[in-house]
Amino acid sequence: MSPQSRTPETSAPDAKAAQSELLREDGSIELTQRTRFHLLFNDPAIRNYVIAAFSALAMIFLILAQQGGDLGGLLIVVIGTAGITLRWTAAPAFVLFVLTYFMVFPTGAPIGATPMSWEIEEGLFRPHDLMLAMAVMVYVATQFRILGFVHQAIAVEGAVRRHDEPVTRRPSAVISSSELGMLMFVLFVMVVVGQLVWWVLNSVEIMPGEEFPFKWIGTSRRYRRLEDAPGGMPAGLTRFVLMIGLFGFGVLLARLVFGYWRLRAMPPAEGAMILIDDGWLETKRERSRQEKWRIWGRERAKTMAEAEAKEAAKTKGKR
């Protein structure tokens, strides 16, 4: 029974139940829009994710409305809902961009935005910011997981999906009961850690001329002053350097650890392949030249042999 032959649409109740059971276990069945809705709102495990996603959208709307950005909130709800129900993969990106825009221009019109010098100092651990960050995180995470349930959970084999390549959904039968709770906990921790990282980024000043080039100055002093400290970097540049530094150092450390771990766990065949490939890379010019000459010599010998055979045949014919 091929995945294409199994149609999720059926009328008999028993067949429907069997179909639902199949949908719960087999992730290679392509869903129709109707089946997708059925799965989103009737499967208990997936429904929890849908409720979480809609709750997050509602929270974003409420917070934006409270800040005067009700139009932005509404737009985000519309985009988010479309993303959840119509498997719109670009929805999280649009939500982020729309949110960014409406945080600067709450009314939606690109006028009247005024810079606030205390924003960085006072923008830490504000309850409504924490709630908004949590809501956005919940929405983004649940949106991606819902996409995995109803659309595609694992990347396709090639650069683009082949016409005959079946989808790979994550069937609801493999959703564990503690999964959503664990996600919420992780996201909450991430929100707190995110605030801390932002705080650190804005509390350190880089002093290139100093013996130890980092100086803890805290947020309050830094952004109320009118000019940069002598020998120190501007605030934006400092943030940029710190961000790149932290990110680069983190990635480097992780690559080192995981790279070493991968080498330790590498099967012998893969190791041998690396050695062969490196050997070839170092000597490919010489080997290529040798083989080219060898083939050329063979072709030449063949041609000469054919000519000799022809000549011999001609001589034989004359005799």
Place this chain on the structure above:
Amino acid sequence: MLSSRGLWFLVVVSLVLMIGAFAIPYYSVVPAIIAVTLLLWFMLEWTLFHVRSNAAVSRLKITRHVLQGGREVPMVWAGLPFEVRVTIENPSAVSIPFAVMEDRGAVATERVEGSTKRFVSIPAGAVVGIVYTLKAPSPGILRFEGVKVRVADLNGFFYRRVFLRDAVEFLVLPPLTDDDGKQRATKRDNTLPPPGIHRLRRPGSGSELLDLRDYRPGDPPKMIAWKASARRDRLITKEFENDVPVRAVLFLDTSEGVRLGPPGNTLLTRMAGVAAAVAQASAGNRDLVGLTTFDEKESKASSPARTKIHMIGILRRLAEASALQPGVAGVPMDQLTRRAYPLAQDLYPELMTKRVNSMPLSRLWIPLLDRKYGWIALVLLLMGLGLFSLGSMAMSTAIFDPEVLADRNSLKTDVLLAARKWFLRSINYAASLVPAKWPLLAKFAWMNLMFVVTFFPPATVAVIFWFFHGIRGWFGDRKTELTRRKQLATLFSLQDGTGPDGIERYVFDDDAFAKRVAQFLQHHLLRCPVPLYDDQGRYRFRCIEKAPVLADAMLRAVGRARDNELYVLLADLSELGADLGPVIKACRVARARHHHILVIVPWPADVPSPDDPDGATTASAAADEDAPGRKSWGATKSKPGAKGKMGRPGDMKGNSLVKFVRQSLTKQYHESFKTLRRELGRVGATVMRVNDGDPVRLVLDRLDRLRGMRSRR
């Protein structure tokens, strides 16, 4: 590892972070904080995925069991369902939240129940399994390569594909059949017929009187014919006929011509099925059965016997013969690569990644001197360089040693003066091409460029030619083909143990590469469509070399024979035509020794019966959709999609041409078969088609006839 979803997410979040942290931090810090949080979450997911990937995915273990009739078996019977159980164990302390496991099932099998794919989460230390039921319709070899496991994080940002290799092969023995050639359903031992012996007119220990002869000392007294002795007044001894079993020797054609076709439905498979049924039915009658397989090069014989071990051996040989594949000689190189590359990607994903099996751009660059005209470009380049050197020398001489140029009678002076003149003229020309309003640096750069271009234009053209000639290798089919070939070559070098030496050899040597790819494909039981006709339109699989091999095998069998035997030739001899001579001679020898010969010719599915000339068109029309590689008369000329374009006059012409060609080929095949039947009929051999009634029944009747005929003597 990073999926496109993950990549896009990273790009979007980075963009929002850049905007939030550097463009609008004094308006609102919320976007920056959210972006930082999302980035941290992404990095956490990345770390967790790597931990899972290294700790758990790399350590997965696979075991496989094949069960038939409720117990684990080392080989299976064709036509009967068998269960495949694959278990995957995660021995690590890390769980895998989502994985898709897909068993790479054996080819030429039908799935009866269950699925080869499973979507699971594998907790730490747990074992998950795939259970499904297959049925092999025909004898051969089943090869299970292993299980493909795809792992992803729950958000779809990262993924990894591994292949748990566990290559095992199972023989598929021909189905058990009874005397009627039907699937056996009863217990064999309780239904054994009486011993299948017949009387031979040679002295032996039988019960029928053969002859009387004079007594020889040592004859047992009970053998003395007393009445005859009294009449003749000397001792006469009775001689009795010998009781011997009937022997049948099966000659199975395993040449390349009969291996063509889709897996499990080749002429060879069908003949092996018939041979298995005949062998089992004969053994059921307690007759002795031998098997000789032959191809274009050699024959392998096993003497007739009737033990169970011998029968299992015959069935095993038939199964192995059924799995034989045609060679790939004549298959274009790109087709071979196209066939082998996805297989290698599937089975050896970790060895085919660019990280360990690379293809640098420098290797893709096409060398200038690969072509003869490249030398022209090189000569032009050298000329340009030489001229430039000469010009530079003339200029420096004019500055540092002007006396040399004053000597008007020297050739050297003339050359240097000419070069200097050329040099200066080029500089002036280049300077005249520089726009006046440009900045000084741009003017300088532009003037230098113009000088290089105009100093010796042929050299400039040669440089441009070299550049475009070389860079073509970085794009298009050539790049794809060379990259794939190199990656396959590296894999083969690893498997052969030749190291880096083998790589360039496989890249350059088409013959060696084709041979190795064919070996690779055959090892993994994957068939490659082969061209049936050569450039001159001749059928490539006539295999005329098999006629002398078969004749030799028959003569050897005749030499070993102890009795009148039945030789059953399961061979595709229709195409041999005039090259049938050795076989006819061997048949003549066999008939002279009173052996019987039965020739069973496999008949292509799409060729109508010679007894049904009207069916030619319908049968051949139905065979339009034949699988590639199958012996099909329509396959050479018909074009895909021709059916749907019947309305156009050109296609009508094409279709009628196809029909005409098909009818001619059918007619030709019928003529060949008639000739074969006539030639072999002359020497006393019976020829029949494999789908002409029931060949098994016919062989058994012939064996009975052989038995009865002797008893009537």
